[in-house]
Amino acid sequence: MTRATFKIWRGDTNGGELKEYNTDVVEGMVVLDAVHDIQSESANDLAVRWNCKAGKCGSCSAEINGMPRLMCMTRIGDLDLDQPVTVEPIKAFPPLRDLVTDVSWNYRVKEKIKPFKPRPPDAPDGTWRMDQADVDRVQEFRKCIECFLCQDVCHVLREHEKHDSFIGPRFIVYTAALEMHPLDTEDRLPELKVANGIGYCNITKCCTVVCPEHITITDNAIIPLKERVVDRFYDPLKRLFRAITGRKS
Numbered sequence: 001m002t003r004a005t006f007k008i009w010r011g012d013t014n015g016g017e018l019k020e021y022n023t024d025v026v027e028g029m030v031v032l033d034a035v036h037d038i039q040s041e042s043a044n045d046l047a048v049r050w051n052c053k054a055g056k057c058g059s060c061s062a063e064i065n066g067m068p069r070l071m072c073m074t075r076i077g078d079l080d081l082d083q084p085v086t087v088e089p090i091k092a093f094p095p096l097r098d099l100v101t102d103v104s105w106n107y108r109v110k111e112k113i114k115p116f117k118p119r120p121p122d123a124p125d126g127t128w129r130m131d132q133a134d135v136d137r138v139q140e141f142r143k144c145i146e147c148f149l150c151q152d153v154c155h156v157l158r159e160h161e162k163h164d165s166f167i168g169p170r171f172i173v174y175t176a177a178l179e180m181h182p183l184d185t186e187d188r189l190p191e192l193k194v195a196n197g198i199g200y201c202n203i204t205k206c207c208t209v210v211c212p213e214h215i216t217i218t219d220n221a222i223i224p225l226k227e228r229v230v231d232r233f234y235d236p237l238k239r240l241f242r243a244i245t246g247r248k249s
Contacts, residue, residue: 001026004081006034008046009088012097018086019043025076031087032060032071035099047098055212058147062099063088068149068210090152103148109167112195116178117186134182140220141177143213144170150207150217156200166197169207169217176221179228193229198222 004025007018021038032050039046051057053072060071065079065086079085093101123129150169156162167175175192178184192198203226205218215221231238 002081004034004076005084006038007084007086008035008038008043008099009086009095010043010046010098011095013095016095016098018088020084025081027077029076030072031062031064031069031074031076031079031085034076034085035071035087047096047100049100056145058145061090061147061149061152063090063152068152070147070149070212073212090148092152092154092157093148105163106146106148106151106168106170109171110174113167113171113175113178114186114188114191116181116184118183119185128183130182134180137220138177138180140215141173141180143215144173145213146170147212149210149212153206153210154201155204155206156197162197162200165195166200169201169222171196172198172201172225173215173217173221176225179225189229189232192225193233198226198229201226 001024003022006021006023008021010016010019021042023034023037023041025034030053032048032053035046035048039048048060048071050060050072052059055070055073058070061068062071063069063086064071064074066088068090071087076085087099089095089099089101093103093105096102118128121128148170150173151157154168156166157168172192175188175196178186179188201222203218203222208215208217208219211217233239
């Protein structure tokens with residue numbers, strides 16, 4: 001058993017500060033365990049959001065020693081306990097209280113994205129035919145647990161606060177899951193170009209680094225969608241083809 005020091009952000013919409021707490025930790029504990037112990041022992045009013053404690057609900061997102069991570073998946077043994085462990089709310093969204101932030105903006109963004117629109121069945125029995133490779137391609141994107149760590153680390157949202165003009169990596173992944181689905185027929189490229197601001201992303205891959213589900217966000221979702229937008233709106237040969245034929249592609 002080791003006595004560890006934690007500096008936890010305490011505050012609300014009006015501001016706050018890091019407050020120091022001490023608690024005993026043992027092998028196998030995660031940061032969420034320590035936060036719960038502090039909540040039980042010395043900070044009964046500490047607000048923290050959590051649910052499954054298994055890395056699947058995405059509720060306990062926080063910044064641990066400055067890195068966006070899930071508290072339930074960050075083991076105490078992987079941290080340097082010679083220094084205080086800082087635990088802060090994710091910074092891309094406004095704080096509500098202590099470690100809890102207002103992430104409702106994300107759900108409003110999701111509602112604006114055009115939903116799945118399947119093509120008519122193409123088989124005599126009223127079903128669809130598709131290649132397994134096309135099915136496998138979008139399955140990766142469905143692993144997202146909406147922890148919003150990728151949104152938090154994205155500098156466009158975190159530093160530049162472009163919430164009105166950029167949907168962030170999480171919803172580019174969501175759009176990719178729809179756009180790349182072998183049955184989908186909806187066209188979301190005009191929205192990606194303008195309202196959803198895919199051009200703001202400069203593919204630093206920071207979102208891929210923090211994803212707890214190891215989704216290859218940048219290479220498999222963002223870059224392919226950027227390429228589709230460029231092909232549609234900026235390729236001079238394809239623009240000439242559309243002008244002559246009146247066709248989109």
